[in-house]
Amino acid sequence: MDDSGDSGDRNGTDARDGGREGRQRAKADFRFDDARLCFAFAGTLADRGADAPFERLARPEDLSRWAVESGCTTAAPPCTEADLGRARQLREAIQRTGRALADAAPPSFEDIVLVNLAAAEPPSTPELAPGATTVRWRGDTVGAALSMVARDLIALCASEHRTRVRICGNPDCGVPFVDTSRAGARRWCSMKTCGALAKKRAYRARLQTPADGAR
Secondary structure, three states, X not given: OOOOOOOOOOOOOOOOOOOOOOOXXXXXXXXXXXXXXXXXXXXXXXXXXXXXXXXOOOOHHHHHHHHHHOOOOOOOOOOOHHHHHHHHHHHHHHXXXXXXXXXXXXXXXXXXXXXXXXXXXXXXXXXXXXXXXXXXXXXXXXXXHHHHHHHHHHHHHOOHHHHHEEEOOOOOOOOEEEOOOOOOOOOOOOHHHHHHHHHHHHHXXXXXXXXXXXX
């Protein structure tokens, strides 16, 4: 998720657009394009394959903002430096587990422990508002948000889609994604981000390549 959302429910299959309506998205904006909740969280460290990865969870308040924008909480939960550190540990465990799934290899025991510990926290729970027109959420905490992220990864591992996990073909990205295409030939975490970037690069390369008749 190098450069770039779909509105999502809390089942982990999609998430809310992290862009700011009315302006071009900034590097620090979160990316949820075409991503499961767990891998959208892994994408909070951008440009993993570059010399200098970009940290989107730079401050505790960034984690609070992610919890709301992902749809895991209704209100921004209080977050400490310790919470941020635990969140980053979980994120990297998810990243490594996603890569292991993509390689058809078993995840490490240490990463499984981290995921299970996060999932053991009580998640936010849904509650119908009067009239059943909206849903509000109880238990808006950082732990609840991380629990939902970890539970989404567990649900993925228990599903047939575990064999559809791929690593984005953009070498600067490296974020896992689930290939749900009919042909199973998806290459990018999102066509709106890394796929579009690859198309632009290919187009520029064709422009710079002289035609046969011009040689």
